[in-house]
Amino acid sequence: MxxxxxxxxxxxxxxxxxxxxxxxxxNYGTDACSFCKMTIVDQKHAAQYVTIKGKQFKxxxxxxxxxxxxxxxxxxxxxWLVADxxxxxxxxxADNAYYLxxxxxxxxxxxxxxxxxxxxxxxxxxxxxxxxxYNWEExxxxxxxxx
Amino acid sequence: xxxxxxxxxxxxxxxxxxxxxIEVCGTCxxxxxxxxxxxxxxxxxxxxxxxxxxxxxxxxxxxxHITGVGMPVVDGEFKExxxxxxxxxxxxxxxxxxxxxxxxxxxxAAILVSKSEDFVIxxxxxxxxxxxxxxEKSKRGRVENNFVRSESESQANSGNGIxxxxxxxxxxxxxxLTGLRDxxxxxxxxxxxxxxxxxYSNLRYGLHFMFSNDNAYFDNIFRDNGAGVAIMxxxxxxxxxxxxxxxxxxxxxxxxxxxIYDAEIERNVFEQNTIGISVDGSTxxxxxxxxFSRNGWAVTVIGACYENVFSKNDFLxxxxxxxxxxxxxxxxxxxxxxxxxxxxxxDRNGVGDVPYRPVKLFSYIVHNTPExxxxxxxxxxxxxxxxxxxxxxxxxxxxxDSNPLMNRIND
Numbered sequence: 001m002x003x004x005x006x007x008x009x010x011x012x013x014x015x016x017x018x019x020x021x022x023x024x025x026x027n028y029g030t031d032a033c034s035f036c037k038m039t040i041v042d043q044k045h046a047a048q049y050v051t052i053k054g055k056q057f058k059x060x061x062x063x064x065x066x067x068x069x070x071x072x073x074x075x076x077x078x079x080w081l082v083a084d085x086x087x088x089x090x091x092x093x094a095d096n097a098y099y100l101x102x103x104x105x106x107x108x109x110x111x112x113x114x115x116x117x118x119x120x121x122x123x124x125x126x127x128x129x130x131x132x133x134y135n136w137e138e139x140x141x142x143x144x145x146x147x
Numbered sequence: 148x149x150x151x152x153x154x155x156x157x158x159x160x161x162x163x164x165x166x167x168x169i170e171v172c173g174t175c176x177x178x179x180x181x182x183x184x185x186x187x188x189x190x191x192x193x194x195x196x197x198x199x200x201x202x203x204x205x206x207x208x209x210x211x212h213i214t215g216v217g218m219p220v221v222d223g224e225f226k227e228x229x230x231x232x233x234x235x236x237x238x239x240x241x242x243x244x245x246x247x248x249x250x251x252x253x254x255x256a257a258i259l260v261s262k263s264e265d266f267v268i269x270x271x272x273x274x275x276x277x278x279x280x281x282x283e284k285s286k287r288g289r290v291e292n293n294f295v296r297s298e299s300e301s302q303a304n305s306g307n308g309i310x311x312x313x314x315x316x317x318x319x320x321x322x323x324l325t326g327l328r329d330x331x332x333x334x335x336x337x338x339x340x341x342x343x344x345x346x347y348s349n350l351r352y353g354l355h356f357m358f359s360n361d362n363a364y365f366d367n368i369f370r371d372n373g374a375g376v377a378i379m380x381x382x383x384x385x386x387x388x389x390x391x392x393x394x395x396x397x398x399x400x401x402x403x404x405x406x407i408y409d410a411e412i413e414r415n416v417f418e419q420n421t422i423g424i425s426v427d428g429s430t431x432x433x434x435x436x437x438x439f440s441r442n443g444w445a446v447t448v449i450g451a452c453y454e455n456v457f458s459k460n461d462f463l464x465x466x467x468x469x470x471x472x473x474x475x476x477x478x479x480x481x482x483x484x485x486x487x488x489x490x491x492x493x494d495r496n497g498v499g500d501v502p503y504r505p506v507k508l509f510s511y512i513v514h515n516t517p518e519x520x521x522x523x524x525x526x527x528x529x530x531x532x533x534x535x536x537x538x539x540x541x542x543x544x545x546x547x548d549s550n551p552l553m554n555r556i557n558d
Contacts, residue, residue, distance in 0.1 A: 032398030
């Protein structure tokens, strides 16, 4: 009897925790970008967000996510993540990240935009390749005004 | 006698003007490619005899003609770019170039061409490449009869077979491309042609156009790729006589059109793709004499698409012919053959007497809730499709083919 109870309890706990919104992993090569429909392949430039209801949106480039937000608004977004250029495949929080637009680093959708987890590497990459640094708010503003 | 001598001298003078030959082999005077390239002057020919040459970062800034005899191997030992050329009027042929370095910040290639004009890269074999042939800011080049192969397991460290960036008047023909990220990638390329290529088993696209106007591709085969061809943000593209086969998968298409204007799509064959053509935000496109056979969807239209014309196409045994998500329709369907058409032709003029409605109610349901696809071919779906056919409620009433043909046209 106790065993049954424990199992049921565990089950309820599982249900409870599985309601938590969490980003799904991106399957590179099979998932398509929610914005431009291109297959996501680039681990250095991918981006994703999860809505407060837990719906997953994945993007092949940071510019696609930013354009999506410019179109659809950001009210429903729970978590947003961008790939860390320095550690391909690692996703970091978008609003804490640093962004570089540099002509010598191409990104999938032509904006030449890369994200960095640390300001240090962003600055050192800028020194090496040139370009301009942005933070999240500045980046959103830039794409909004581009419309 | 004196005249003859003069003639002979003249002949040799002519020869020397034509360019010297420098031979490279293990026992020759010149044993490395680097040496040969340094010694050569404009117009010279470098003949490479069979053997393995472990060299990379070879910079060419002269108009040289590099010719391999019996497929000599140039092994880059996974270090970096192997040939990097910045010269007009050069050619590279008959080499087997292998093991290009991989990097996630730099695009290493077997042959990198930049700011060059009038060149030919032909009859080479590439293996284990990151990028195969990468051409930047160049004009009037030809890339022909090459075989580019790589074994990209994950896409993170794979490059494209033939990648053109900011080029014009290029010709890419009769190449074979496999195991790459994109077989052929055109980025900011104009007035160029892609024909006779066979691009198969690539991870992302067989052919990919991005921001490239006024191009044409024809007589190519795209098979077993992540998606056959993707054309994005481009204008005035002609696509004809291509085959799109077996591009299966959840994010897979025979042909993906995104923000395309004024294109011609003629005489292509779409066979067994998840989606034959996925059209998104594309306007003024003529689809003529194409064959759509045994696809999941023959055509899906999402987003705003205006003034497209589908005429004289064969729609054969597709699970769903057309999926369409908007109520406004300015797209026309005329004189197509639909294998699902169940009408009659009493006056025997080859044209069906009742119009055909290519959009089924079920395709709307699937569009909104993809999981319902498991109900396909069930009794329930037949009933709702039939009821929609009898009294249409959901399908735009002008989305019809008023003159469906009774027999196939494109064989």
